[in-house]
Amino acid sequence: MQITEHVHALKIPFQVPVSPEINIDRFVNVFLIFGEDICLVDCGVASADKVIFDYIRSTGRKPEEVSLIIQTHSHPDHIGALQTVKEQCGCPVAAHASEINWIEDVELQFSERPVPGFHSLVGGATKVNRVLNDGDMLDLGGGIELEVIHTPGHSKGSISLFLPNEGVLISGDVLPIPGDLPIYEDVLASVDSIRKLQQIDGVDVLLSSWDETRQGSDVKRVMEESLQWLQSIHESVIGTAANGSVTDPMQLCAQVVAKLGLPQIAANPIVAGSFAANLRAHKSRNLLEKDVMQDD
Template sequence: MQITPYIHALKTPLGPDPGRFVYVYLIYGDGITVIDTGFNGTEKLITGYIRSTGRDPSEIRLIILTHAHPDHTGSAKALRDLTGCTIAAHPLDAPSIEHPDPMLLKPPAPGMQSLVGGGVPVGRPLEEGAVIDCGNGLVLDVLSTPGHTPGSISLFLKKEMALFTGDTVQAPGRAPIYTDPVALVRSLRRFAAIPGIRHYLPSHDEPAQGKETYQRFDESLAYIRRIHALIKEAAAAAPGTPDPLALAGRLSAELELSGVPGHHVAFIARSIEADLAAQGLDERLGE
């Protein structure tokens, strides 16, 4: 769907469950800039959509990966092989993009293809303060927004007052996945301090506009606060050293994450482990 004259959003599936999706964003400037690429195979949806709008996939000049997870990087190699475009990402996540976990290169289940089409070189490192000229007066400012992963980035297109957040905003009802909850809260508060955002463009949540954008940030902070409280309560009730994997099952039930795939429990356990190890999270959440 078209968000503005320059921004297009493509909702791509994550497996057979229609409730699981990831957004790929396209910026139409002099060429085309792609923000995230979905799982391996999504390149067919991306190129088909581009053609349906009267443009050509050969116009793809740059792919920006907000972080290294396979639902964002999976078809980057295929698109690069097709177009010769440059891949851009933060240096902290670049190693996992260039050399993905071998397990991601194997089909996760019978009848499914691998999650990632292969490693791809990051030709343009992106850190805080970097500026990307997409042409037609479209300039993306790169924001370092760690927490979900160490090298997570977000992008702000000032001409459209549009914020692309990747997975930094943890939407209520979805599995909480983060490596550093303190950094994550700091990143969310940074978003909330940006005035005049017109378009909120996340990966696993629906886009929003205007005031609703800031409500999403507040809801995400409240979600993290609730998760933290539940983890503290469960850890206090558990005898001995808390087992993050055992707590993950309890947390999933408390949050009613019935639609979350079973393998996400391991990711939730890592988030719990990060929460238990965090220093100063209570203070940061209380600000």
């Protein structure tokens, strides 16, 4: 779907096999910036290459015109088809330094973060050719520039991308969606990253990997709701842990998932990992205010 003059969003549906009997339906968005060449932002899950290439052909362009792939981060639903896309396009891959290990060594990623169905989601490992840093301006040709914004929290090297000319912000998985699975490694960094995105002037269109396109006043509202959602989760985790009866991380996860009204399937080790990040940040009762209590 064309979003602005040069930016298109493409929804990739997929299933996560959480057990032999249960598959969860999900989707992830990838983004295409059509200039003199084509820049692809994220690659979706394994086999998404066909959807991406069919889409490029439907616009009258050719897959071989993809001259740069940017990974917002290294999670399976974002790098799944990277190997195949890169092989067919022969173009460089760019990512933040903190994501390179898990893109170039997917078995390392699986050993450190065993997402259910990992090997059905990820096609293979791929070399990263270019390291992206906060503040980098990428010249995509034809007057199209892309600013790299380091927005850690969801993962250490998560980046967002801003196209000032068209007021488009691509935020990857940086913004947690109220009611959806909360996934972050460092909740305080997540809050800081969302604050950083809120400070950018001229964002007219917000493109998030797990959400629909947001425009106009919705952009600021969605960012604020993400912050409030993080705070609700934080209060629930800290409150549940404080009553002292729950010590097992999965038991804590199940209780918080129930309190927040999340689907039972959210009681899993990945979400339990997010709640562990809340516990590490327990000195901040309110994530949205600087109220860190000092140790005596």
